[in-house]
Amino acid sequence: MSNKTILVTGSAGMIGCYLVKDLIAKGCTVVGVDRRVSDWTHEHLKQVVLDLADKNALEALLDAEKVDRCIHLAALAHAGGGETDFSFERFKFLNVTCAENVFEACVSHNVSVLFISTVDAIGMVKGLINSGTELNPISNYGKSKAMAEGRLKEICPKWNIYRFSPVYTATQKRDIEKRYYLKYPNWAYKIGNGGKFEVLEMSGAVKAMVDWVDKEVDNTIHIIKNPELLDINNLIKVEKAEGRAKHVLYFPEWMVIAGFYCINLMFGKSNTTYLVFKALWPFRTV
Template sequence: MNYTTLDPSKTYLITGAVGFIGFYLSKKLLEQGCTVVGIDNVNDYYDVNLKYTRLNQLEHFEKFIFIKGDISDKDIVIKTFKEWKPNIVVNLAAQAGVRYSIENPDVYIQSNIIGFYNILEACRYHLVDHLVYASSSSVYGANKKVPFEETDFVDNPVSLYASTKKSNELMAHTYSHLYNIPATGLRFFTVYGPMGRPDMAYFGFTDKYFAGEPIKIFNNGDFKNDLYRDFTYIDDIVEGIERLLSNPPKGEVKNNIYNIGNNSPEKLMVFIETLEKALSNALDKEVLFEKIFEPIKAGDVPATYASTDLLQKAVDFKPETSIEKGLQKFADWYVDYYGQK
């Protein structure tokens, strides 16, 4: 079975289309001749110039339709569904960031709860072949059992962001059950790569280096019990989504949840050292970050580690890009994009 077969005759609606994952997924679908309708409010949570750089690339494609709007505005969502009649919907619009959710809870409720509710309501009245939506590894909270499996108990979120993502899974389950909407939730594990989110640690560390500032590492300087993260390269995330798009849940309960992670957690300090090496290669000189160690932040978890057995069984795919390869691609892009050479 060819799991990556996409139907160019179908219309794909992608919310958060100029976000990190949304951009790469939109681009991949457009390259294969699909029609992509993208919605994004292009908010200023991080550098809007980066978002417009992504948007400019997408607008080179004839079959890309862009709608600047917020999914928390129900009228915009309903109007988009009525006008474009999407066959497959991928909801990637969300207010991201664990720590930011502690400072600005309102935007999380607006985007992640009300926005997703609007998408579900639109899918209810405009039958779609498949709804795919972003969840997060943060739903596992401070689970001690690793690797994290989709069947694990996830009722102890440690951040509002995680709570909103767990809520999305419950809402999708309900709508799938009541209105026969095939829905697939994706628990992403620390996604990174070129043109990524500047609020992510690897991007922030690089910014700090070029600004001549020290980086802050929130692990108490505890190298023995360092934080572990399942870092997943953007191409692997997009490949996983693409394979799932044409494979909606079948059977009585049309609701699936999958981890998309690297299934190979790295110590945070190893990740930082690998980033230093990647930047050294990109700049042809040794790069070492000045480091300040601080206590772990509220809402952070000590480890993330994905079991990818279900994903592999469903679509014969497992993310495998190494951090050496992935971070080198990021470092090369960063140095080029920001003119640091």
Template sequence: MSYKTLDTSKTYLVTGAAGFIGYYLSKKLLERGCKVIGIDNINDYYDVKLKYDRLEKLKPFEKFVFVKGDISDKALIMDLFEKHKPNIVINLAAQAGVRYSIENPDVYIQSNIVGFFNILEACRHNSVDHLVYASSSSVYGSNKKVPFEESDFVDNPVSLYAATKKSNELMAHTYSHLYKIPATGLRFFTVYGPMGRPDMAYFGFTNKYFEGEPIKIFNNGDFEHDLYRDFTYVDDIVEGIERLLNNPSVETVPHKVFNIGNNSPEKLMTFIGALEKALSNATKKEVSFNKVFEPLKPGDVPSTYASTDLLYEAIGFKPSTSIEEGLQKFADWYVSYYGIN
């Protein structure tokens, strides 16, 4: 397995640097001694305090430069590239969330389409070594064939969020074809961990428990056909990204797409049980959620399951953190961060 390790002499631009994955990736690159330019609009889609707390942890690094701004502002992005001349661009800025896209479609077009277009244009006019960008497992829609492989048909998205991510892959391919921009899209599968996104189910369940409220589970209470999810711990995601950064595609059209998932789907109810156990350990008392079962929501997909063969072939890595280990780290952080007990 031969792949180039991280080049610490290069300048890395991380969009969405105050976000969950953006923060962890920036931190890892800075710890390795890289120069990191971070940009984030710090929107209020979820608690901005969490975003500022992440940024606070990046501040001590001398090689970190933060710009508060929106990737949908083309002039700002062009100036940023002109001034800082990034060698490698990691676009993690996006409006996330499947259900939110049904009520607020405008922000998805602004951030995920217009914003990504601006990043592509900036890469076109400022020679970059590699553009790595976030796609999503949601592009697979309600694909029945498992595990999901990168070569699967993905033209039936079931949410606007998924449609914007599929669009990103098409746009990146076009720019790679026309302007030879080396680009790599990453289809993330349900990323979780400490300092994660409060809109994600595991975080929401934990909030509800400590607020004394029941949790809603969208599977009709159908345990026979329970939802499966490929839950991927954030450190595994960051490791995969880091290994890919200096290994752009060398094909005629230098664009590639990889799944990054745990390759080991868990029943949603198994995951919830593991979360209860992790919180019980963290609080030193028995934690049991009050569960209410509801029908699947529009845009939700029944199951996700990543094939990680292509990723392994390229960089010799596949995620491996168990949900027990990952959720325990989340629970310990949550109890400490929110001052439980």
């Protein structure tokens, strides 16, 4: 059991709501910061509605609460959360500028930071990938997270970075469905013989963060993923058995590779080329 007080940003979000419960089960007290209040309450959870753009409010919060560690989850991802602006400027403001405010407040109160990043920060990189692989992000999300990683290293003396593979639950699979659905729930697809992908089930993501609370903070980067790869062939079989994936389109690998190089010639490194790249050459991390 742990008796630490943990600041969690994005505490009412998809991952945050699971994290808060498991931290409390571990014996922690949680100060949860979000733009809204979660429906779940507990005597060891203090929920604070706070705009991370407000530096003074962050400083005041850490003045009032004796926080031992911070897990910075809050971010703009690909969709959801009531956001309609997905410009790079918006990603940069929420994922970099607001993150800087959190980092600076933690430094002034001697609080170690676990920053939750993404494998999208790696970008279009072939071959085996490790935590030291040079980043080549393409998406606005990946670019902003890579920038925030850099700022964390510059600002904070004590930190860790966890780059999450796409996270899913039994009922929330939006981040992995694009790897086998053209249009959910009826139109699935396979490239060649079907691919295998690195993903991260919610329980694994939460366990990694909860375990960090009692680990040495050693200024290292870790890629967090399931032990086993997601097999598209097996997954589509399950989807069909449950009444989905009624139509499965099969694309020869050579055709998709040719299409990728044509798109790359026309548009260069873009979100479209990046999506096709990931389908053809999935991440393999060590």
